Amino acid sequence: MKLNIAVLPGDGIGPEVTAEAVKVLKAIGMAFEHTFNFDYGLVGAAAIKEHNNPLPEETISLCKKADAVLFGAIGDTAYDIDPDAKVRPEQGLLGLRKALGLHTNIRPVIAYDDLLNKSSLKVKQIKDTNILIYRELTGGIYFGERKLSEDGNTASDLCEYHRYEIERIAHAAFKAAQSRKRKLTLVDKANVLESSRLWRRVVLELAKQYPNVTMDFMFVDNAAVELIKNPRQFDVILTENMFGDILSEEASVIVGSIGLLASASRGDKHAMFEPIHGAYPKATNKGIANPIASILSAALLLDHFDLSDEAALVREAVDKSLQLHITTPDLNTRYNNITTSKVGEFIEDFINNPEETNLN
Amino acid sequence: MKLNIAVLPGDGIGPEVTAEAVKVLKAIGMAFEHTFNFDYGLVGAAAIKEHNNPLPEETISLCKKADAVLFGAIGDTAYDIDPDAKVRPEQGLLGLRKALGLHTNIRPVIAYDDLLNKSSLKVKQIKDTNILIYRELTGGIYFGERKLSEDGNTASDLCEYHRYEIERIAHAAFKAAQSRKRKLTLVDKANVLESSRLWRRVVLELAKQYPNVTMDFMFVDNAAVELIKNPRQFDVILTENMFGDILSEEASVIVGSIGLLASASRGDKHAMFEPIHGAYPKATNKGIANPIASILSAALLLDHFDLSDEAALVREAVDKSLQLHITTPDLNTRYNNITTSKVGEFIEDFINNPEETNLN
Ligand SMILES: CC(C)[C@H](C(=O)O)[C@@H](O)C(=O)O
Numbered sequence: 162m163k164l165n166i167a168v169l170p171g172d173g174i175g176p177e178v179t180a181e182a183v184k185v186l187k188a189i190g191m192a193f194e195h196t197f198n199f200d201y202g203l204v205g206a207a208a209i210k211e212h213n214n215p216l217p218e219e220t221i222s223l224c225k226k227a228d229a230v231l232f233g234a235i236g237d238t239a240y241d242i243d244p245d246a247k248v249r250p251e252q253g254l255l256g257l258r259k260a261l262g263l264h265t266n267i268r269p270v271i272a273y274d275d276l277l278n279k280s281s282l283k284v285k286q287i288k289d290t291n292i293l294i295y296r297e298l299t300g301g302i303y304f305g306e307r308k309l310s311e312d313g314n315t316a317s318d319l320c321e322y323h324r325y326e327i328e329r330i331a332h333a334a335f336k337a338a339q340s341r342k343r344k345l346t347l348v349d350k351a352n353v354l355e356s357s358r359l360w361r362r363v364v365l366e367l368a369k370q371y372p373n374v375t376m377d378f379m380f381v382d383n384a385a386v387e388l389i390k391n392p393r394q395f396d397v398i399l400t401e402n403m404f405g406d407i408l409s410e411e412a413s414v415i416v417g418s419i420g421l422l423a424s425a426s427r428g429d430k431h432a433m434f435e436p437i438h439g440a441y442p443k444a445t446n447k448g449i450a451n452p453i454a455s456i457l458s459a460a461l462l463l464d465h466f467d468l469s470d471e472a473a474l475v476r477e478a479v480d481k482s483l484q485l486h487i488t489t490p491d492l493n494t495r496y497n498n499i500t501t502s503k504v505g506e507f508i509e510d511f512i513n514n515p516e517e518t519n520l521n
Numbered sequence: 522m523k524l525n526i527a528v529l530p531g532d533g534i535g536p537e538v539t540a541e542a543v544k545v546l547k548a549i550g551m552a553f554e555h556t557f558n559f560d561y562g563l564v565g566a567a568a569i570k571e572h573n574n575p576l577p578e579e580t581i582s583l584c585k586k587a588d589a590v591l592f593g594a595i596g597d598t599a600y601d602i603d604p605d606a607k608v609r610p611e612q613g614l615l616g617l618r619k620a621l622g623l624h625t626n627i628r629p630v631i632a633y634d635d636l637l638n639k640s641s642l643k644v645k646q647i648k649d650t651n652i653l654i655y656r657e658l659t660g661g662i663y664f665g666e667r668k669l670s671e672d673g674n675t676a677s678d679l680c681e682y683h684r685y686e687i688e689r690i691a692h693a694a695f696k697a698a699q700s701r702k703r704k705l706t707l708v709d710k711a712n713v714l715e716s717s718r719l720w721r722r723v724v725l726e727l728a729k730q731y732p733n734v735t736m737d738f739m740f741v742d743n744a745a746v747e748l749i750k751n752p753r754q755f756d757v758i759l760t761e762n763m764f765g766d767i768l769s770e771e772a773s774v775i776v777g778s779i780g781l782l783a784s785a786s787r788g789d790k791h792a793m794f795e796p797i798h799g800a801y802p803k804a805t806n807k808g809i810a811n812p813i814a815s816i817l818s819a820a821l822l823l824d825h826f827d828l829s830d831e832a833a834l835v836r837e838a839v840d841k842s843l844q845l846h847i848t849t850p851d852l853n854t855r856y857n858n859i860t861t862s863k864v865g866e867f868i869e870d871f872i873n874n875p876e877e878t879n880l881n
């Protein structure tokens with residue numbers, strides 16, 4: 162297979178972790194005789210630096226021409242603290258999601274057996290957790306009208322949803338549930354929000370088309386508790402943009418490190434793959450950033466093109482690295498000098514030669 | 522002191538837990554020679570049943586005349602699932618917050634030494650956690666304009682904030698921080714929301730008036746993680762309405778049971794005290810509801826009138842009950858027949874006779 166992959170490393174630790182994911186994709190390309198081409202573009206703080214624009218036109222067109230986008234991270238905190246900044250790295254990511262129409266964000270949350278003791282939660286509570294979060298990504302309060310009054314004393318954001326936006330992601334989530342444990346939980350705040358009531362109405366209607374999927378509803382405040390107290394109750398979680406942001410990040414505590422969580426963002430025409438973590442400027446260029454989230458995002462990219470053996474091999478390699486404690490400091494207590502690129506190299510080696518690496 | 526207290530038990534487990542809090546307040550009244558009068562009103566599902574109105578006029582005027590309101594819980598799930606319901610119990614609570622102008626909601630999150638092992642989190646992580654959450658309660662997306670298009674295909678909610686709304690709660694939060702560990706964390710989503718940027722701007726300005734308070738900012742998604750991974754880093758958390766709803770409920774996992782979390786809601790003229798938990802219809806009338814959140818809300822009521830010895834005695838009694846495992850099933854593994862009213866009676870007895878109960 163021939164694939165043109167647009168690579169947007171972003172800023173902070175983005176470039177470091179993305180480099181490892183590219184390494185892994187190259188190894189997969191070699192091993193399975195695929196032609197993967199990589200074209201690089203600027204986004205976020207890196208693009209602001211060069212073009213004073215977090216999302217240059219050329220980056221958008223690069224992504225539009227590509228078969229898939231591999232995204233690193235953005236969010237240099239230099240910009241975080243200043244509410245008056247005119248350009249911010251995040252605009253790059255948000256603009257890209259919109260420009261590519263990436264409405265469906267999928268975030269797997271899996272408790273790895275080898276990492277159970279890394280979690281903040283008690284082992285017996287999290288073992289066997291396997292959740293798939295469907296987060297709507299191009300609607301809601303993220304993209305509604307924003308206003309700041311002229312005197313600067315009033316500010317507002319509009320959370321708006323249209324039926325079709327809910328339907329398309331709900332169909333995807335129900336289908337995913339059908340191939341899993343057949344349970345779907347809609348998380349909303351329907352006791353307060355009109356938009357949440359629309360979500361409930363639409364999802365209740367669609368549910369009739371998926372009679373073999375059990376569905377329930379949960380208020381977002383309660384979901385934030387249940388995710389910690391009893392994560393195993395969940396199979397597929399479906400939710401709107403802001404709630405999905407909060408809950409999927411929260412869910413990283415189950416897994417032990419946010420450096421492990423990958424995501425796929427799908428639209429009708431385009432697809433992008435990115436870690437859910439941010440740019441962690443403090444960790445930049447120290448070799449301590451965990452590349453696994455980025456590498457697992459590459460696995461999701463392979464899945465997207467039905468390259469399931471390839472994706473499986475990447476995951477096997479990742480599992481192996483975790484088993485053998487070949488991991489960055491966020492996870493490791495055993496060895497303390499395993500760098501970002503060491504992890505990538507181990508996984509690359511495993512792919513090149515699964516049998517041998519196994520024996521080490 | 523003479524106090525007129527409006528009691529709104531609400532629905533679900535609300536009446537049961539409120540009855541215990543009233544018991545405790547009566548005991549305090551006797552012990553300290555105060556005159557506490559209790560006047561009852563209907564709200565939520567209970568009021569819908571009688572008046573087809575979750576917040577009857579007479580309930581509002583009862584509360585307005587009272588010195589303080591003791592609120593139980595609302596949210597009979599009979600109404601939850603139906604997005605088309607015209608009247609919902611929640612309207613009672615939200616309407617009351619607005620009618621009484623209760624803009625500042627204060628939610629203490631304290632890890633009790635005797636309950637550390639009840640938490641979903643590892644003991645070493647939560648020990649000594651003591652957080653005070655300041656949640657804005659009458660603004661934001663909870664009270665912004667709601668729209669549903671005529672064809673029913675588009676729904677929206679407006680998240681709007683005015684400078685004065687931010688200032689009044691921020692001052693209260695900074696003052697609270699001054700009498701504690703002098704740290705204030707503003708939680709927002711300033712990388713996306715215009716309203717969050719206004720929060721940052723206003724709070725940054727006010728911070729200059731409180732030079733001895735260290736302040737930092739955290740994005741809400743990150744805060745949802747940090748609250749679990751490292752709760753001890755927080756002293757006072759200040760945030761807007763929706764984020765405060767999610768984070769304060771999430772924080773209950775630290776404490777071991779949401780049945781322990783009390784809250785105070787303050788306005789310029791009125792004050793209301795309520796557990797943060799909901800109506801848990803499934804538990805109604807089984808004697809299993811934990812009355813501690815309601816009893817600790819009564820302690821916050823006493824604090825509000827500077828009755829600090831009285832409040833301290835209530836807390837001592839609560840601590841004692843936890844120490845001796847006189848607790849409802851959500852917390853108890855030792856005895857399994859301790860009912861809601863047994864817990865209230867123990868606390869009442871302790872107040873009547875601290876020395877003796879101590880010896881039991
Ligand atoms: C960087 C930020 C704008 C982004 C979001 O809120 O969507 C991030 O937190 C994420 O979850 O991908």
Ligand SMILES: CC(C)[C@H](C(=O)O)[C@@H](O)C(=O)O
Binds near residue numbers: 352
């Ligand atoms: C019942 C509901 C409307 C309410 C809220 O969201 O404010 C509750 O969750 C709370 O936190 O007091």
